[in-house]
Amino acid sequence: MRKAVAGLAFVLLAGTPVGAATADGSSTLPQVPAGFVITHYATAGGAGTGLDLGPDTRDPEAPPRLYIADYVNGRISVVDDVQGSGGPPETFAEGFSSPLGVLATDDGTVFVADSTTKEGPYGSRPYGRVWRLEDKDKDGVAEKKTLLIGDLPNGRHNTNGMAIGPDGMLYVTNGNATDDGVEGGNPEVVPWSGSVIRLDPDAKNLSIKKLPLKKTLVATGMRNVYDVVFSPFDPTQLWIPMNGLDDARRAEEEGDEEGRENSDDLLYMTDMNDRRKGKPRLDDFGFPSCLYNIVKKGNLKPYNNPNPRTMKKFGPCPKKKVPLPEASFGLHVSADGAAFQESDAWGDEYENDLFVAEWGNLFGTEIRGHDVIQVELDESGTKVTAQSVFTIGGAPIDVTFDQQGNLYLLDFSGDVFKISKP
Secondary structure: OOOOOOOOOHHHHHHOOOOOEOOOOOEOOOEOOOOOEEEEEEEOOOOEEEEEEEOOOOOOOOOOEEEEEEOOOOEEEEEOEEOOEEOOOEEEEEOOOOOOEEEEOOOOOEEEEEEEEEEEEOEEEEEEEEEEEEOOOOOOOOOEEEEEEEEEEOOOOOEEEEEEOOOOOEEEEEOOOOOOOOOOOOOOOOOOOOEEEEEOOOOOOEOOOOOOHHHHEEEEOOOEEOOOEEOOOOOOEEEEEEEOOOOOOOOHHHOOOOOOOOOEEEEEEEEOOOEEOOEEOOEEOOOOOEEOOHHHHOOOOOEEOOOHHHHHHHOOOOOOOOOOOOEEEEEOOOEEEEEEEOOOOOOOOOOOEEEEEEOOOOOOOOOOOOEEEEEEEOOOOOOEEEEEEEEEOOOEEEEEEOOOOOEEEEEOOOEEEEEEOO
16 A cells, blocks of 8 residues: 555356466466566466465464365365475365365365355256365365355356455355346346355355345345455455456447447445444445446446346346445456455555456457456555556466465466565
């Protein structure tokens, strides 16, 4: 923070650019700002979709291990720190259908979010699941796998990133079912589609139908929410990157020659206590009725989804009541994993800034995203004051920091890069 100022639809990933390969088979190093050093840390293989640092369950005194979700191979890989450089990947757990989110907690418990198609409380459709992994015999491999919840209704977008809140509860991002509310997927399940929910991390076999709505639902009215992180300024605040709409297919009257409506990837902020300005209220951000497109509208204000079928089903956007996003990342950048730089290792210029991985676009010929974005906040930590590109290149999908302030960047190729400031 400069003191003076301030999921993806993975069925489509096959043709994604992830950077040219080097002689050792790893991706080309992304570009970093002057004064920083980037190294290739590890190759986890498969398709990396989430990472987190956590304790070594074999030895609590050992350096932390890096836990990596591999979407293609349905596993959680783990990489040991070997004299500051990652060793070869090992399998910590496997047998998942499509893992996207992974969270390693201080006691060695690891949570995994994935999705599968099955018969459930809302019919036959995709459902998100959260698993709890435990290494009971301390051999570095999880032998206990417990289903915490298995019926989070989603569809086009999955159950993604997670975080442990200051209340000890598990906060989970659940993607929505369609592109724009009606096109491209199973029916939305309001209010669980495009939501952040709160769960007891020690529970098992929970059912979304039996959970109390007021205690479980933290925020709703979003689309493909990929991650959730708690603020270093105020631990009750959650920051949430979201992927915007791809193609509402009803925009001819708006002058779009392709007949396609697009909306921005956004950054939301909500409160774990469901309060804004002291008043109890669940944040409903208005999707699918409310869309945002700064280039088209000239500001970050909501407008009605142009698809008449969406309007017929969900009604118009409550423009005067909907809580606004804190920032826009633009069109089709795929804003995904996020983390705060909470240490002073990089100096005041970066302390308490939010870093967001932009995996990149799938649409059109103009390249968008494929960066990590630095988001600066004001002294209160509630307003975005600046955004800038921090890394360039590849298909970055998640980021995390260690206690020394080093950034670990996961590329969709499965490569992990370590960024330091000597």
